[in-house]
Amino acid sequence: MDPLLLKLQNKKHASVVVKRGSTVLGSKKSDASGNCKITIKAQKKGTVLTVSSTDAAKNTKTVKVTVVKAK
Numbered sequence: 368m369d370p371l372l373l374k375l376q377n378k379k380h381a382s383v384v385v386k387r388g389s390t391v392l393g394s395k396k397s398d399a400s401g402n403c404k405i406t407i408k409a410q411k412k413g414t415v416l417t418v419s420s421t422d423a424a425k426n427t428k429t430v431k432v433t434v435v436k437a438k
Contacts, residue, residue: 371410371434375403378422386417410434 375383379401384394387410397403397420410416412434419429
């Protein structure tokens with residue numbers, strides 16, 4: 368299966384973490400414009416991923432996304 372590329376937009380220099388359950392699949396800091404691209408291993412259809420973003424002021428936002436298509 369091909370890797371999964373997540374393209375995210377958030378606050379500049381925020382720390383972004385992608386998890387499946389408690390397993391960290393990838394992490395990265397967003398750039399000065401707030402853009403962030405994280406590539407993770409392909410996931411099965413129906414897999415729920417948790418994406419958390421923490422800015423410099425320690426504010427954290429978390430969303431859950433479900434993989435809807437897998438090869």
